Amino acid sequence: MNKTFKIYAVIFIVVMIIIALFEVNKTESTDWRKNFDLNQKSPFGLFVFDHEIKNLFKNKVKKIDQTPYDYYNQNKKESHNILVIESEIDRQSWNKILNAVSTGSDAMLIVSEIPRDISDSIGYYDSKISFEDENVLKLTDTKYQNDFIKLDKFPSGRGFTFIKPNVEVLGKTVEKNNTDQANFIKIKFGKGNIYVHCEPLFITNYYLLKPGNVKYTQDVFSYLEDKETLWFVESNSKTSQFFLRFILSNPALKYAWWVLLGGLVLFIFFNAKRKQRIVPVIEPLKNTSVDFVKSIGNLYLQEGDFHDMMAKKAQYFLNKVRMDLLIDTQNLDEEFAKKLQLKTGKPMEMINEAVGFIKKAQDPYASVMKEDLGRMNKLLDEILK
Incomplete structure (x- = not known):
């Protein structure tokens, strides 16, 4: 074992000891990232919603792990409900959803934003309209006046700033220092309807587990008719298969990963200097x-x-x-x-x-x-x- 290797070994051991001490003494932190992942129990995951959705839709919900484009190319469905929750869906898939709605299906889009040309074709324009730390989500229908959700953690502040006359406002965001802003709308599109809610936080673990908030969620989904609902979760399933997602979601594994990468960089840096090539031993000619x-x-x-x-x-x-x-x-x-x-x-x-x-x-x-x-x-x- 040469001297250089011993130095690297000592440095690595010291760093690992320091990290271990930090891990032992640190307080448990909460992951406040808005991941909207069905398998995550973090505050802004959808673990609770995923387990309660069957009761919400009376066991008439079906998860689809394909893109809407692939699914509708392979399947012909009668009138049904379509559910999309904060998923990264390509433009061709959005067009397939709009085609299904135009033939009589209803779509519930709980997304912070969708492609501009799609939203323009539906009849609205969404953007960031508030930077308040707290706000309240309410429905405009008088029978739902007592059902609301108070967003006290990282509201997106998004709303609809331009709405065509044929668009009906079903819900709004209420703030102390701003005027009420529409956040839940209904658009008649062909033979069907499109419901768009631009604040997905209300169905996350953090808010669903708070007393009284479930009623607001039930009210929002009550606008959908009692028929089969297709929930497109393809984007979420793809993301969860990425091997680094598990490592980076676990603090201990994340620190170990960065230490490993840092150690490799240091090793390459200190060994990048030019070293003299080994001079081969040439045996002299033997006198025979x-x-x-x-x-x-x-x-x-x-x-x-x-x-x-x-x-x-x-x-x-x-x-x-x-x-x-x-x-x-x-x-x-x-x-x-x-x-x-x-x-x-x-x-x-x-x-x-x-x-x-x-x-x-x-x-x-x-x-x-x-x-x-x-x-x-x-x-x-x-x-x-």
Whole structure:
């Protein structure tokens, strides 16, 4: 384990300990995001509404996990109700909904906004009309005067600023410092009706669980006739399948995710500097001359030709004497022995014995033993040392 890795490990452990301490000591926070998710129990989820809608529509509601465009291309339905709650629906699907309404169906759109060309074709214009922290939702029908909802948490403040004459106002937003503003309308469209409510908060968990608020919700949906209702939830189901949604919705997992990404960034940053490439070890060329000589020598020994080996050794020795000591080797007589003794400084007895072995090696009829070869080789090497 190198030093750099140890440093990274220590930094990572320290960061994780700090995060753990923050997690232990922090107070539980409430998720106030307006997710309108059927599976979320957070304040602005639709978990309660999803479980109570069957009672609200007398078990005549059916969830559709397709886009309206895909569904109506595959199915032909008689007159029915259409329910859309704060879903991201494409323009082609909106057109399919309008086509179904024009043939006799009714649509309840509980959305903060829809595409401008669609709303213009229906007969209204919606926008942000208030920034008050609180307001009250009421219905205009006198029989519903006692049923209302007080929005005390993050109202959208949206309303209808332009309404065509054929549009009926069914509900309004009441504020202290502003005039009443329409937020729930009914539009006759072909053979059917379109109901648009631009404040979806009234069906979220937070407001449905407050005492007295359920009655307002029942009043709003009472405008729909008692027939099969198709609830298009395709957008919500798609969103919940995104793997990061679960991680980012859980605070502990979210912190761990960001720490992981931060650690990867730091790791890349500190390792991005240029490092010297490893210099490969190049083995030097091996001198095989000695191995070659040993192989040749072993070959001669296996053949048992000691006389030939002595002759070659003698020839090599005499060549070295001529080249290095500059002594004539034509006659191996007493004068040669004296010159060799003077040049090498070796005893005369060793010189005479070596000369004798050389003459024996040069005699093709001499009998040579293995011991003679060994003794001669030792003498000649000693003289030239």
